[in-house]
Amino acid sequence: MVSGIPESLDLASLAAQRRAGLTPTALVAAVLARIAGYPDEAVWIHRLPEADIMAAARALESRGPEGLPL
Numbered sequence: 413m414v415s416g417i418p419e420s421l422d423l424a425s426l427a428a429q430r431r432a433g434l435t436p437t438a439l440v441a442a443v444l445a446r447i448a449g450y451p452d453e454a455v456w457i458h459r460l461p462e463a464d465i466m467a468a469a470r471a472l473e474s475r476g477p478e479g480l481p482l
Contacts, residue, residue: 430480436469 419425421443429439444462472480 436472436480437466440465440469 426434426439444465447459
């Protein structure tokens with residue numbers, strides 16, 4: 413695991429991390445940090461603004477554990 417998220421973002425790894433307490437906002441923050449550290453910005457065709465992504469993650473968290481995917 414690097415930056416608080418699994419190396420692989422497959423569903424099994426994400427589900428295991430979710431059961432271990434990984435929150436949507438922590439996952440999103442870690443993925444955004446990984447993206448920011450990627451050396452080639454030309455890879456990204458389109459990405460939503462960070463504020464919008466974090467707002468969606470917070471909305472997921474507001475559902476409580478029973479309302480979260482995975």
